[in-house]
Amino acid sequence: MKSTRALCGLVAAMALAPCSKAALGERSLVEFTPISGGFPLADQGRLAPILVDSKDWPGVVRVAADLQADEERVCGTKPALKNEITQASVLVVIGTLGKSAFVDRLASEGRIDVSKVRGGWESWATQVVEHPFPGVERALVIAGSDKRGTIYGTYNLSEEIGVSPWYWWSDVAVTPHDRIFVSAEPDIHGPPVVKYRGIFLNDEAPDLSNWVRAKFGSVPVGSKPPIPEGVANYGREFYSRIFEVLLRLRGNYLWPAMWNNAFNEDDQGNAALADEYGVVMGTSHQEPMLRAQKEWDRRYGATLGYWNYSRDAELLQSFWREGVRRNKGFESVYTLGLRGANDTEMAPGGPSANRAMLEGIVSTQRDLLRQEVNSDLTQVPQMWCLYKEVQEYYESGMRTPDDVTLLWADDNWGNLRRVPDLKERGRSGGAGIYYHFDYVGEPRNYKWVDTNSLAKTWDQLSLAAAYGADRLWIVNVGHFKGYERPTEFFLKMAWAPSRWGPNAADEFTGLWAKREFGPENAPEIAKVVSRLTILNSRRKPEMLSPGTYSLINYREANSLVAEFASLAAEANRIQGRLPASKRDAFYETVAFPAKATSIVNALYVTAATNALYASQGRAGAANQAAQARNLFQQDKELMASYNTGLEGGRWDHFMDQTHIGYTIWNDPKSNTLAPLGLVDPPVQAGAKLGVAAEGSSEAWPGGEGQATLPRFDSVNRQNQTIEVFARGDAAFAYTLTASQPWILMSSAKGTADATNHLHFIWIDWSAAPPGSSTATVRVSGAGESVDVTVDILNATKGAAPKGFAENQGVVSIEAEHFSGSSAQGNSRWTRIANYGRTLSGMRAEAPPYSAAAVPGADAARLDYDFCLLEDGAATIEAIIGPTLNFQPGKPLRYAVAVDDEAPQVITAVPAGFNMKANHQEWQTMAGDNAHVIRTPHGPLAAGNHTLRIWVVDPGVVVEKLLIDAGGLKPSYLGPPESRRLAGAK
Numbered sequence: 001m002k003s004t005r006a007l008c009g010l011v012a013a014m015a016l017a018p019c020s021k022a023a024l025g026e027r028s029l030v031e032f033t034p035i036s037g038g039f040p041l042a043d044q045g046r047l048a049p050i051l052v053d054s055k056d057w058p059g060v061v062r063v064a065a066d067l068q069a070d071e072e073r074v075c076g077t078k079p080a081l082k083n084e085i086t087q088a089s090v091l092v093v094i095g096t097l098g099k100s101a102f103v104d105r106l107a108s109e110g111r112i113d114v115s116k117v118r119g120g121w122e123s124w125a126t127q128v129v130e131h132p133f134p135g136v137e138r139a140l141v142i143a144g145s146d147k148r149g150t151i152y153g154t155y156n157l158s159e160e161i162g163v164s165p166w167y168w169w170s171d172v173a174v175t176p177h178d179r180i181f182v183s184a185e186p187d188i189h190g191p192p193v194v195k196y197r198g199i200f201l202n203d204e205a206p207d208l209s210n211w212v213r214a215k216f217g218s219v220p221v222g223s224k225p226p227i228p229e230g231v232a233n234y235g236r237e238f239y240s241r242i243f244e245v246l247l248r249l250r251g252n253y254l255w256p257a258m259w260n261n262a263f264n265e266d267d268q269g270n271a272a273l274a275d276e277y278g279v280v281m282g283t284s285h286q287e288p289m290l291r292a293q294k295e296w297d298r299r300y301g302a303t304l305g306y307w308n309y310s311r312d313a314e315l316l317q318s319f320w321r322e323g324v325r326r327n328k329g330f331e332s333v334y335t336l337g338l339r340g341a342n343d344t345e346m347a348p349g350g351p352s353a354n355r356a357m358l359e360g361i362v363s364t365q366r367d368l369l370r371q372e373v374n375s376d377l378t379q380v381p382q383m384w385c386l387y388k389e390v391q392e393y394y395e396s397g398m399r400t401p402d403d404v405t406l407l408w409a410d411d412n413w414g415n416l417r418r419v420p421d422l423k424e425r426g427r428s429g430g431a432g433i434y435y436h437f438d439y440v441g442e443p444r445n446y447k448w449v450d451t452n453s454l455a456k457t458w459d460q461l462s463l464a465a466a467y468g469a470d471r472l473w474i475v476n477v478g479h480f481k482g483y484e485r486p487t488e489f490f491l492k493m494a495w496a497p498s499r500w501g502p503n504a505a506d507e508f509t510g511l512w513a514k515r516e517f518g519p520e521n522a523p524e525i526a527k528v529v530s531r532l533t534i535l536n537s538r539r540k541p542e543m544l545s546p547g548t549y550s551l552i553n554y555r556e557a558n559s560l561v562a563e564f565a566s567l568a569a570e571a572n573r574i575q576g577r578l579p580a581s582k583r584d585a586f587y588e589t590v591a592f593p594a595k596a597t598s599i600v601n602a603l604y605v606t607a608a609t610n611a612l613y614a615s616q617g618r619a620g621a622a623n624q625a626a627q628a629r630n631l632f633q634q635d636k637e638l639m640a641s642y643n644t645g646l647e648g649g650r651w652d653h654f655m656d657q658t659h660i661g662y663t664i665w666n667d668p669k670s671n672t673l674a675p676l677g678l679v680d681p682p683v684q685a686g687a688k689l690g691v692a693a694e695g696s697s698e699a700w701p702g703g704e705g706q707a708t709l710p711r712f713d714s715v716n717r718q719n720q721t722i723e724v725f726a727r728g729d730a731a732f733a734y735t736l737t738a739s740q741p742w743i744l745m746s747s748a749k750g751t752a753d754a755t756n757h758l759h760f761i762w763i764d765w766s767a768a769p770p771g772s773s774t775a776t777v778r779v780s781g782a783g784e785s786v787d788v789t790v791d792i793l794n795a796t797k798g799a800a801p802k803g804f805a806e807n808q809g810v811v812s813i814e815a816e817h818f819s820g821s822s823a824q825g826n827s828r829w830t831r832i833a834n835y836g837r838t839l840s841g842m843r844a845e846a847p848p849y850s851a852a853a854v855p856g857a858d859a860a861r862l863d864y865d866f867c868l869l870e871d872g873a874a875t876i877e878a879i880i881g882p883t884l885n886f887q888p889g890k891p892l893r894y895a896v897a898v899d900d901e902a903p904q905v906i907t908a909v910p911a912g913f914n915m916k917a918n919h920q921e922w923q924t925m926a927g928d929n930a931h932v933i934r935t936p937h938g939p940l941a942a943g944n945h946t947l948r949i950w951v952v953d954p955g956v957v958v959e960k961l962l963i964d965a966g967g968l969k970p971s972y973l974g975p976p977e978s979r980r981l982a983g984a985k
Contacts, residue, residue, distance in 0.1 A: 023159045024511045025492060025499055029183040030160040038181035039128045039140045040090055047071055047079035048090040053100040054083040057147035059278035063154045064094050070158040073174045087135035094142045096150045103143045106132055112141050116188050120145040123190025124153030140182055148252055148278045149190060155248045164516055165248035166484050168241060170588055171647060172516050173581035196280060196333060196472040197494035198253025201480060203440045203447045205259050208479035210653035212238055225265040226298040235267030243277040249491045253280045255474060262292035275330040285385035286339040289320035289365055290327045293341055306341035309361060317364060324372045333381040336362050345389045351396035358393055362400055378403045383472060385434055402427040405471045409434040411915055412441055413926040416460050416886045419467035422849045430471030433464045437486050438478025443923040445667055446540040447478045448659040449593045452486045453537040454505035455835040463886060465497035467848050481654050484589060485512055502832045506530060517582050521574055525590060528571050530834055532594050535564060538837040541600050542662050543927050546608035546676055552697050553969040554976060557605045564598035584647055596638055603631040607676035614681045616699035618690055619726045620754040625678040632673055687782035688727035694720045700786040708789040712763050713869060715795055716807045716979055719762040722788055724779055726752040734781025742767040743775055743790055752781060768794045795869055802944055803865025804978040809967015811866045812975040815842040815958040819865040825858025826850055827951040836959035837930055837973055841881055846954040855895040855903040855950040864947040868965055873938035875964040881957035882925040885909045895950035898937045903950055908933055
């Protein structure tokens with residue numbers, strides 16, 4: 001369960017948010033009732049006309065029309081759109097400095113103050129002016145420093161009046177208002193911290209490509225340029241929608257769909273449209289010089305195959321030159337370098353064999369840009385994407401001129417591999433990051449639904465910003481729809497990273513829920529979304545197997561299924577309370593993913609239950625197989641309902657992605673139950689007794705060893721379960737008999753059949769003998785009996801225990817529940833809400849590039865009080881985030897000790913760790929979304945102790961701590977948090 005502290009913080013953020021609309025995370029200027037001095041944008045049917053200079057940037061003229069349409073969505077009436085000054089009581093003026101005669105006139109006359117935005121990058125000022133022009137009483141002026149500054153300022157007003165950036169892509173309905181007032185207080189925005197902020201439409205098939213083909217058709221077959229049959233029409237009609245939402249989110253950069261498409265050739269008006277809108281275009285990490293791979297494949301694939309610079313150097317140079325000439329009139333960032341086709345290395349042998357060739361390629365490419373675009377290459381935006389094996393070239397010593405942006409990549413699972421070092425921060429081209437919300441590759445594809453943790457995203461993006469990777473941020477958003485929330489968060493972080501702190505995931509989600517669905521239900525919606533994010537980021541659906549979560553230990557699997565079901569039910573209840581106009585958007589972004597992932601997780605657990613029951617000879621094993629097949633059918637029907645029933649089939653094909661039955665990294669051809677191994681074992685004839693004890697996969701009679709329940713103790717006062725079931729096809733009566741009166745049971749008899757009968761066992765501690773004792777519960781029925789051993793420890797001696805109590809040989813502690821903390825030097829521990837797999841994370845902090853902290857000298861420390869019930873050795877298992885060695889040449893370390901022992905400095909990730917040399921370890925970390933590290937300690941005497949954790953290197957995020965005193969059992973998440981006793985700090 002989420003901590004009270006986390007939930008209270010989320011609710012408080014919601015309560016403090018103003019009732020008026022605002023761009024997420026920013027001060028609101030708009031109210032829907034009159035305010036003192038406020039500008040009446042709309043007042044009971046009277047809407048202020050919009051004035052824009054027809055000679056302004058085409059994208060600015062266009063966005064003025066978007067504002068006009070947005071006001072009509074809210075008010076039901078369209079304001080006039082004008083290109084000349086006419087008499088009016090009020091007027092909205094939209095314009096760019098140096099391009100709008102109206103804005104330049106007001107600035108030159110000193111009527112508006114543009115000193116803080118003039119000459120800036122993507123900045124704007126909003127100001128109310130009295131008597132701006134003859135015959136005009138008041139004007140609301142949005143003055144941009146450049147075309148995107150004006151566009152952003154205009155869309156900012158649209159969002160404030162209640163038009164979500166996702167109104168089209170997520171069917172977010174507006175709340176009608178007939179009165180809209182804008183504060184007269186001047187407002188300044190920009191420049192953004194990250195200069196280029198964008199998305200990559202990648203892994204777009206099947207969902208997005210199938211949808212595009214169904215909605216917009218196929219590109220006409222052609223020979224000049226060559227275009228084959230069946231190419232989905234990613235043309236102007238599609239990209240106009242992408243450009244619009246990208247600009248509404250204050251993005252400015254795009255890598256277009258590329259699996260089977262060529263942006264510049266599928267629709268030869270695409271590039272001009274991007275420039276008109278104001279979107280900077282680029283190409284992916286494997287497509288240099290604004291040429292799509294498909295442009296090559298369509299021309300030369302049949303004769304030459306994939307490009308090969310050793311063979312095709314002159315042809316490739318000509319190919320690149322054509323692309324540069326074609327696009328040089330448009331705003332672009334040029335991708336340099338060369339990789340192989342289809343996400344492969346350029347040539348076998350790596351840097352040792354190919355570095356000189358790659359250096360020559362980059363030099364040739366820059367010569368082309370110098371010849372075709374600008375002799376001053378510092379004026380030509382270029383980047384080198386150090387993705388996958390390309391990073392090895394940099395690490396082997398290859399360098400590019402300083403004006404080239406170094407684009408560092410994550411590991412495809414949201415963990416940064418590298419940030420700039422202190423020397424690299426001085427490069428004029430700067431650095432950036434290529435990040436992923438979707439991926440095709442090892443250890444598994446993940447591209448069905450959003451499984452991205454915003455808390456982890458904040459953690460990694462804040463590191464990128466702190467270490468100066470702030471020139472260009474691009475994120476792979478897969479098929480786009482379904483990734484609305486993380487996409488917006490990514491772009492918000494890129495605009496102003498310092499605006500969002502360690503509670504960013506909760507704060508942003510709360511504000512997002514309020515904007516999209518209104519304040520009444522927003523806190524409940526945010527709770528559902530936040531918790532669902534934790535559950536799905538633990539283990540992506542594509543990574544699931546029947547054995548992922550333990551059926552035997554800690555009631556893990558069944559608790560998980562119950563929590564998923566609870567969230568789905570809560571989402572369904574909320575949907576019923578929402579106004580009808582908001583239900584489709586809620587279903588698409590909240591209710592559907594909750595229900596869909598609930599079904600899939602239940603399916604895998606049910607398959608595991610089927611296998612367990614079959615191994616135990618239960619008559620009900622076949623029932624579990626039938627239930628798994630039913631869940632599979634529910635998933636099929638839910639996907640079909642989304643595709644064909646939602647919004648009249650508007651989003652058909654967005655649930656074409658397979659997601660059940662993965663066995664390797666790549667998609668199964670279709671959803672399949674085959675790898676889940678369902679069995680329908682024959683059932684014995686007659687009445688046959690079966691008994692299972694909690695904590696064991698065995699069943700009796702006939703199970704290995706003695707049936708024994710996990711130990712009971714007077715500190716934790718556990719309850720344990722005994723299951724009674726039929727192994728044959730006949731029902732029978734049975735009884736449970738305790739050998740001691742201090743053993744209590746929820747029921748002492750029943751009738752066994754193909755269903756399972758659960759009996760809870762607990763202890764009357766007031767009657768139990770002191771110390772250790774053993775007794776039994778006898779289960780009798782069908783002419784057989786099974787004795788289940790009950791071991792107890794009635795701990796009545798010794799010092800009063802405090803802190804977290806040992807429970808069956810293990811102590812489990814959530815990292816945020818420390819008993820004490822101490823800050824030392826420049827280091828500290830910072831709590832990240834909703835980070836990781838269970839509750840949150842404590843991140844080690846230190847100034848960028850500072851020396852490693854030394855435990856006992858200048859290292860911040862966290863203390864955790866705990867108590868052991870018996871003597872013995874202990875092992876500390878630290879569950880930390882999957883953060884990699886992001887600082888070049890440096891490891892990722894922390895220190896740990898129990899009581900007064902010398903701190904052990906633990907290397908979580910060594911300095912030389914990389915995805916190729918440490919492949920299996922990396923796969924485990926990425927797939928588990930965690931890194932588990934065990935350290936030996938002890939022996940420790942029964943009684944009270946303190947576990948201590950120190951900062952050594954920044955970036956370590958501690959999620960959970962387990963003290964294994966010999967009782968830790970296999971599970972995915974580890975045991976639930978131990979009981980915290982009175983006396984703890």
